[in-house]
Amino acid sequence: MTMLAETITERRRQTRNSIYQYMFFSDTPHSKQEIAADLSLSLPTVHQNLTELIEAGLVRRDGTQQSTGGRRAMRLTIAENAHFAVGISVTEDSLRFLAANLRMHEIAYKKTSRLAINEIDDVGSLLADELEIFLDEYGLNRSKLLGVGIAVPAVFDAESQEIALAPTLRLKDINLHHITRHLHYPSYVSNDATSGGYAEWFTQPAQKNMAYLSLENGVGGAVHLNGAPYEGDNRRSGEFGHMCVEPNGLPCKCGKRGCLEAYCSAARISDDLGITLEDFFEGVALHNRTYEELWRDVLSHLAIGINNIRMALDCNVVLGGFLTQFIEPYLSELRQLAASLNTFESNSNYIKLCRYPKRASTLGVALYFIKEFMENI
Ligand SMILES: [Zn+2]
Known part of the structure; x- marks a missing residue:
């Protein structure tokens, strides 16, 4: 292919991609006229690209709408079930599997029964076997599977590709290849809190800068700056x-x-008191003194951590992880505690609660493949 032909092909691909991405990020279906106007493209260009996308099974018709002239205009949206991705969350006592379609809607979810991950010799074989069972149980079409993301509560050594630290899993010095080698699909391993932050950030595209603080049995986080994840050196x-x-x-x-x-x-609460989070927060609401004292101590240290993040990064701090689903009644108190520590601000409205308190990391790690697909159409 000549250079010119290559340039034209690439430009055409970019146009098709911009149309697909426009529809991907729209909550509502659009007519060809709307797409052409919003993207400053000619109607024939939009028509041709949409025809190709429909033929490829990636865009579908979604009813009709009345146009101003009285003619019915066809509305179009992405074919959300054309492909899907799977996220797997590995925790100390379970494996969670989630399949998400291209709209990032959960189409299947399964949590395995209690397991002691640190006692299993070959985590890779277990993952691969359980994944196949999950796909069969939910009748998921393997030919539509984009890839499998695995979220692990671990810090990785970027050079050796080994798990450098996994305090809650007690796994160390395991190569990431050991975890993925038996999978028959493209795979990707990521830190669990990084994945959770990714899900929160990706679904709120207007938010350019964001710190995500994940509160689960471990505490972690993720940073997104200038519209991109910041991983660090x-x-x-x-x-x-x-x-x-x-x-x-x-x-x-x-x-x-x-x-x-x-x-x-969350482990501090359940380990110290030997009770579930539900029981704990019920006790706090009923003014059980022991529970209240522990919770005040959690909140005051949380405020210190949040204020430090705010001081370092000067952006919204989004609280995520399963502990977050209990925090809302105490959010104003937490904001006051954080504000009292802050040199520059009298309120802490920058503290936000996440959208996905429960399955953010599992969704976020699946999202890696959905984003890759969307960007490369
Ligand atoms: Zn520590």
């Missing part, structure tokens, strides 16, 4: 759980003392 950005919020404080699973994770993880 060693893929360790957003490791907010191991910021020191109390010198010589409570011991942390990482081996240090006084980390935010030691104070604000």
Whole structure:
């Protein structure tokens, strides 16, 4: 192919991609006229590209709408079930599988029964076997599967591709290849909180800068700056759980003392008191003094951590992870605590609650393949 022909082909691909992305990020279907006007393209160009996308099964008709002239204009949207991706979350006692379509809607979900992951010799075989069972159980068409993302509560060594630290899983020095080698599909491994932050950030495209603080049995996070994930030099950005919020404080699973994770993880509540989070928050609401004291201590250390993140990054701090579903009644108190620490601001409205408190990391790691697909059409 000549250079000129290549340029023309690439320009045509970009036009088709811009049309697809426009529809991908729209919540409502659009007519060809609307697409042409909004993207400043000619109607024949839009028509030709949409015809190709419809023939490829990637765009579909979605009813009709009355145009101003009285003629009915066809409305179009992406064919959300043309493909799907799978996210797998590995935690210390379970595997969670989630299949998401191109609209990032959950089409299947399964949590395995209790497992002790740190006692399993070959996590890779287990994942591959359980994945096949999941696909069969839900009748998912393997030919439509874009890829499999795996979210692990671990810090990776970027050079050796090994798990450098996984305090809650107690896995160390395992190569990522060990986890993915038996899978028959494209695969990707990511830190769980990074994946959760990715899901939150991707579904709110207007938010250019965002710090995500994940509160689960471990505490982690993710940073997105200028509309892109910021991973850091060693893929360790957003490791907010191991910021020191109390010198010589409570011991942390990482081996240090006084980390935010030691104070604000869901595990602190369930380990200290031996009760479920539901029971704990019921007790707090009923003013059980022991529960209330522990919760005040969690909130005050959380405020320190959040204020430090705000000071370092000057952006919204989105609280995620399963603990977040219980925080709303205490959000104004948390905001006041954080504001009282802040040098520049009298309110802390920059503290937000996440959209996906439950399955953010599993969805986020699947999203990796959906985004890749959407960008390369
Ligand atoms: Zn720590």
